[in-house]
Amino acid sequence: xxxxxxxxxxxxxxxxxxxxxxxxxVEKSGTxxxxxxxxxxxxxxxxxxxxxxxxxxxxHREQEICDKVSKHLTEYLRSQGYSxxxxxxTEFPGNLFYDDGTxx
Numbered sequence: 001x002x003x004x005x006x007x008x009x010x011x012x013x014x015x016x017x018x019x020x021x022x023x024x025x026v027e028k029s030g031t032x033x034x035x036x037x038x039x040x041x042x043x044x045x046x047x048x049x050x051x052x053x054x055x056x057x058x059x060h061r062e063q064e065i066c067d068k069v070s071k072h073l074t075e076y077l078r079s080q081g082y083s084x085x086x087x088x089x090t091e092f093p094g095n096l097f098y099d100d101g102t103x104x
Contacts, residue, residue, distance in 0.1 A: 001097070002031060002058035007041040009052045009082070014040045017080065024076060025056060028069045052077055053086040059094045 002025055006014040018038040026033045044050070054073055070087040077085045095103050 001035050002029070002056045003037050003039065005039045005041050005055045005057070007043050007053045007055075008045070008050050008086075011040055011042065013080075017076075020076060021054065021073065024072045025069055028072050029058075029061060029065050031058075049084075051084040051086060052082045053088070055088045055090055057090045057092070059097065060091045061089070 004022060004025055006018070006021065018040075022033075022036045022038045025031065026036050054077075056069065066089050069089075073087050074085050097103060
């Protein structure tokens, strides 16, 4: 973990930014990079303007870590010309995560 899902932007742009977005999450959270995965969701908003959104799915992290990750992701996306950026963190208990049959 973390699993990082990007939506609300063009797929081509998400591909170009995936490494940087993933590296921000890893560096600012102190996560081991071998566990990082970046996904693209082609979901499309149909009731208004599209806005970039990133969801980070991981085990619980302290608020200050989430604040730091969110701040740096938002700054990066703004530098790429995006606004109204949504960052969410979806957490799950470690005992519900299994890696090759072993839970944490």
